[in-house]
Amino acid sequence: xxxxxGIQASLAGRYASALFDLASENGTVxxxxxxxxxxxxxxxxxxELGLLTTNPKVTRSAAQQALxxxxxxxxxxxxxxxxxxxxxxxxxxxxLPQVIRAFRTIAAxxxxxxxxxxxxxxxxxxxxxxQLKTKLTARxxxxxxxxxxxxxxxxxxxxxxxxxxxxxxxxxTRLNSLAQAMKA
Numbered sequence: 001x002x003x004x005x006g007i008q009a010s011l012a013g014r015y016a017s018a019l020f021d022l023a024s025e026n027g028t029v030x031x032x033x034x035x036x037x038x039x040x041x042x043x044x045x046x047x048e049l050g051l052l053t054t055n056p057k058v059t060r061s062a063a064q065q066a067l068x069x070x071x072x073x074x075x076x077x078x079x080x081x082x083x084x085x086x087x088x089x090x091x092x093x094x095x096l097p098q099v100i101r102a103f104r105t106i107a108a109x110x111x112x113x114x115x116x117x118x119x120x121x122x123x124x125x126x127x128x129x130x131q132l133k134t135k136l137t138a139r140x141x142x143x144x145x146x147x148x149x150x151x152x153x154x155x156x157x158x159x160x161x162x163x164x165x166x167x168x169x170x171x172x173t174r175l176n177s178l179a180q181a182m183k184a
Contacts, residue, residue: 001132012098019083028079033107035080036100042074042098053093055114064088113143116131116162121154121170 023032043050052058052066064085087093108115116136118124124132129146136144140162151159152167156171 009114010098010102011092012095015083015087015092015095016099016106017100019079019103020077020110022083024077028077029107030079030108031077033104036078036103038074038076039080039084040097040100042070053096056091060089060091063093067093076158100104103175108145110144111147113138114162116144116160118146118148119151119154119161120148120153120158121150121156123150124148132158134161137182 015124019032020029023029041054049070052063058066067084067088068081071084078086083159084093087096088098104115118129118132130147133144133146136146144162154172155175157174158168159168159173160167165179
């Protein structure tokens with residue numbers, strides 16, 4: 001499988017590629033991806049866990065023990081637990097969010113998917129999300145996996161980011177464009 005040079009060039013990308021290769025050999029890509037989703041949610045929810053991964057004063061063994069306990073609590077697979085141990089031993093835990101992102105990108109590419117982040121002023125209904133997914137899939141020519149977030153500052157409309165492409169159909173941007181045009 002072809003992975004973009006940008007992912008492989010980064011430190012996090014090299015770790016993610018190695019984890020993906022191991023997961024592929026074991027046939028556990030889906031399980032590891034699920035583990036990483038749980039870990040990302042735990043990092044987002046717990047500021048203490050975030051501090052543990054970024055604090056240089058935490059020793060390698062202390063970080064490894066703490067993450068082993070977190071991994072057991074979250075029910076992570078042995079491969080993911082071992083991987084976290086390697087990150088702790090190599091003092092690369094600060095790279096964990098980037099590794100998770102890179103792994104998701106690699107796994108999605110392997111499945112022929114592309115990820116799209118949709119930001120809207122209000123939460124979208126399931127019907128709206130399905131319609132948007134259908135249109136983006138037709139536009140991109142491959143399956144689109146949506147992640148959503150709400151930003152009331154947009155006032156209305158959507159901002160869709162697919163890789164390096166951005167489709168900005170927000171009212172805020174239209175108003176800003178109109179204001180700039182009126183100044184000229």
